[in-house]
Amino acid sequence: DSGVTQTPKHLITATGQRVTLRCSPRSGDLSVYWYQQSLDQGLQFLIQYYNGEERAKGNILERFSAQQFPDLHSELNLSSLELGDSALYFCASSVTSGSDEQYFGPGTRLTVT
Amino acid sequence: QQQVKQSPQSLIVQKGGISIINCAYENTAFDYFPWYQQFPGKGPALLIAIRPDVSEKKEGRFTISFNKSAKQFSLHIMDSQPGDSATYFCAASGGLNRDDKIIFGKGTRLHILP
Numbered sequence: 001d002s003g004v005t006q007t008p009k010h011l012i013t014a015t016g017q018r019v020t021l022r023c024s025p026r027s028g029d030l031s032v033y034w035y036q037q038s039l040d041q042g043l044q045f046l047i048q049y050y051n052g053e054e055r056a057k058g059n060i061l062e063r064f065s066a067q068q069f070p071d072l073h074s075e076l077n078l079s080s081l082e083l084g085d086s087a088l089y090f091c092a093s094s095v096t097s098g099s100d101e102q103y104f105g106p107g108t109r110l111t112v113t
Numbered sequence: 114q115q116q117v118k119q120s121p122q123s124l125i126v127q128k129g130g131i132s133i134i135n136c137a138y139e140n141t142a143f144d145y146f147p148w149y150q151q152f153p154g155k156g157p158a159l160l161i162a163i164r165p166d167v168s169e170k171k172e173g174r175f176t177i178s179f180n181k182s183a184k185q186f187s188l189h190i191m192d193s194q195p196g197d198s199a200t201y202f203c204a205a206s207g208g209l210n211r212d213d214k215i216i217f218g219k220g221t222r223l224h225i226l227p
Contacts, residue, residue, distance in 0.1 A: 105156050
């Protein structure tokens with residue numbers, strides 16, 4: 001158990017809908033990262049937040065957005081969902097924003113029908 | 114270039130053998146090279162990591178070899194066990210912008226035959 005929690009575990013929704021994925025980092029970790037894992041694309045970095053502020057952006061679509069709250073939990077919002085958005089979404093956390101160990105949560109499996 | 118190329122895609126090794134997974138990168142500014150292990154239905158877990166100031170790091174049966182001039186690094190699993198069967202990802206981070214973006218390889222599915 002990494003100490004990172006993600007909810008929900010599974011999510012099934014229809015195209016065009018909007019969903020919110022939630023992540024609670026390990027106690028003491030200030031940095032939160034979001035990743036998308038699909039069979040053909042591997043692990044893709046989406047976005048990083050550090051202590052409430054956006055720190056880095058990866059291949060995140062404009063339909064997706066995230067935020068980190070004062071209690072350091074983070075939410076990833078996915079809107080206008082398409083079939084291709086079906087994937088595993090992982091959150092990871094680390095102590096600092098530097099290049100150090102990231103601890104991954106168990107993921108949220110999103111299925112768009 | 115922000116790519117990390119990982120090979121092979123899949124690997125089958127006999128129990129007790131040595132499993133070797135290779136990765137190559139292009140961005141010379143990367144300064145942190147972790148390996149992650151992922152079991153089905155679980156999130157990736159950090160296995161071992163290296164920084165470019167050393168050429169090798171060993172933790173138990175797992176060793177990273179790092180070749181800075183060739184821009185390559187590899188994971189060696191000694192005395193491979195069926196419990197090592199998982200997907201392994203190499204990664205690199207610390208690019209020029211220090212934005213901590215981490216680039217993952219595509220993964221290697223390792224199967225250890227009992």
